[in-house]
Amino acid sequence: MKMSIVFSSLTGNTKKVAEEILQIMPKGTDIYDLKELDHGLEDELLVLGYWVDRANPNKEMVEFMETFKDKKIITFGTLGAYPDSDHANETKENTTNILEKNNEVLGNFLCQGKINPKITEMFMKGGEGKVHKMTPERLKRHQDAASHPNEEDFNNARNFVESILMNL
Ligand SMILES: Cc1cc2nc3c(=O)[nH]c(=O)nc-3n(C[C@H](O)[C@H](O)[C@H](O)COP(=O)(O)O)c2cc1C
Numbered sequence: 001m002k003m004s005i006v007f008s009s010l011t012g013n014t015k016k017v018a019e020e021i022l023q024i025m026p027k028g029t030d031i032y033d034l035k036e037l038d039h040g041l042e043d044e045l046l047v048l049g050y051w052v053d054r055a056n057p058n059k060e061m062v063e064f065m066e067t068f069k070d071k072k073i074i075t076f077g078t079l080g081a082y083p084d085s086d087h088a089n090e091t092k093e094n095t096t097n098i099l100e101k102n103n104e105v106l107g108n109f110l111c112q113g114k115i116n117p118k119i120t121e122m123f124m125k126g127g128e129g130k131v132h133k134m135t136p137e138r139l140k141r142h143q144d145a146a147s148h149p150n151e152e153d154f155n156n157a158r159n160f161v162e163s164i165l166m167n168l
Contacts, residue, residue, distance in 0.1 A: 001026075001168070004041055007049030008034040008061040013078040013113030013149055014049045020154040021047060021076065024162045034064055045072040045106075045168075047161060051113065052079035055090045062098060069102040074164055076157055078113030080145045106168075109160040112148035 003025060007018035015033070022031050025047070048065060050057035057065065057077060065073075075095050081087040092108040099105050120142045123134040149157075 001045055002028070002043045003045040003047065004030040004032065004043045005047040005049065006032045006034050006037060006041070006064070008051065008058055008064075009049070010051055010058070011114070011116055014051050014076075017076055017078060017111065017113075017149050017154065017157050018047075018049045021049075021157055021161050024158045024165075026165075034060055043071070045074070047074045047076065050075070050077045050095075052077050052081070052091050052110070055087055056094045057091075057098070065095075065098050068099070071103045072106055072168075073099055073103050074106045074109075074161055075099070076109040076111075076161070078149060079110055080112065080115040080119075080141060082141065082144075083110045083112060106164050107160065109157055111153035111156060112145045114146045114148060115142050 005018050005022055005025065007014050009015040009018070018031060022029060030043075046068070048057075048061065050061035053059065056062060057075070077091065077095070079088060079091065088110050091110065095108055096105050120134075120139075123138060123142075
């Protein structure tokens with residue numbers, strides 16, 4: 001079965017996870033940065049990586065996801081929040097909803113990814129209204145995210161995708 005990985009990454013976190021997943025993919029699997037992809041994909045199975053924006057894949061990846069029909073799809077993403085949080089679960093649900101009308105979603109993986117310091121700074125300054133206020137919990141989350149994705153995340157991501165492929 002022909003497979004490709006396509007990722008979208010602003011600051012490199014999701015790209016790193018994509019490159020780790022590639023290590024366990026069958027020989028001949030292609031990997032593309034979405035912003036450089038200039039042709040359609042005939043693959044039967046796609047592994048799609050995104051960074052999380054408001055509990056959804058980033059906009060460019062959502063638009064890309066909406067172009068597919070009759071594919072088997074595994075998704076992975078990186079986010080500032082904890083991967084076992086309600087926010088992460090909501091993100092996975094939203095991602096599945098985008099894809100499952102026309103495709104078969106085989107699984108969704110998320111791990112933390114360091115947050116651009118400019119975003120943390122924006123929160124520290126009070127941001128744009130109440131939703132962007134810095135709280136001790138949020139600061140802790142940003143600090144925790146700073147060391148991710150780490151080796152454990154890479155291992156989890158590789159294992160997650162590998163176990164799905166083994167059961168195909
Ligand atoms: C504009 C913007 C919005 C974000 N929104 C969220 C969010 O809603 N939830 C979250 O957990 N992380 C959010 N983040 C954090 C990123 O998803 C996270 O740092 C991710 O690892 C970035 O991946 P990348 O390095 O591949 O670009 C946001 C980051 C940016 C820049």
